[in-house]
Amino acid sequence: LIRTWVARFCHGRCINNVTFPRSDLYMKQIDEGEIIGRVLAGDREAFADLVDAYKGPVFRLAFRMTGNSRDADDLTQEIFLRAFQSLGRFRPGERFFPWLYTVGLNVIRNHLRKGKALPEDGSATGAPEVTDPRGDPADAVLYGERSRRIQAYLLSLPPTVRETLVLRFYEGMSFEDIAAMTGDSLSGAKMKAYRGLEKIRVMMEQDGFPDDES
DSSP: OHHHHHHHHHTTTSSTTOOOOOHHHHSOOOOHHHHHHHHHTTOGGGHHHHHHHHHHHHHHHHHHHHSBHHHHHHHHHHHHHHHHHHGGGOOTTSOHHHHHHHHHHHHHHHHHHTTOOOOTTSOOBSOOOOOOTTOOHHHHHHHHHHHHHHHHHHHTSOHHHHHHHIIIIISOOOHHHHHHHHTOOHHHHHHHHHHHHHHHHHHHHHTTOOSSOO
16 A cells, blocks of 8 residues: 555656756755654655655666666655655654665665666666756767766666765765765775776776767
8 A cells, every 4th residue: 555655656757857967956945854744643645745855866866776767767666665664763853865865775775686687788778868958959969978878887887886976976975975875984985986987987988988078
């Protein structure tokens, strides 16, 4: 019943017309504490406000980690279901978004451990259209190609390195927050990011793809 309820608010609204803005620009300004209090007091419908505010960033995390929009859509629903079931363990005063991302990472890690095959060519499947805010058609083509290449490179990295890069460079999170969410030390999180970027740089050079916008 709970799964059906979560899916009603999430399914069909997670992957349609998705672009990839930074999370801090995307999320609505909501009173998380007030909403969580209402949910814990028995108003389950209030959880829809949290789903609506964070479904985009959560889907983006799942998509960047799996490269498959169908898997990302399913995982987004599973993440919100787990968050709903675990909400009683949320500590008052804690920031909700990093907590939700920690729940999300655990769900995604379990999914990846099941050995679900990535696309054979390492590229994303069913990917949402990525748009360049500059609006120039020629630039948009290049931007889209760069995005597809970077996604393919991300999928070739170990999941623990991939998640660090996604959290840092797509979600704009601090290394302190990343370390807290992933269980790494601060220096360990920074090292994973450095090594991941270096591997991507090498792959770009091997493909003859420039690493800047020129």
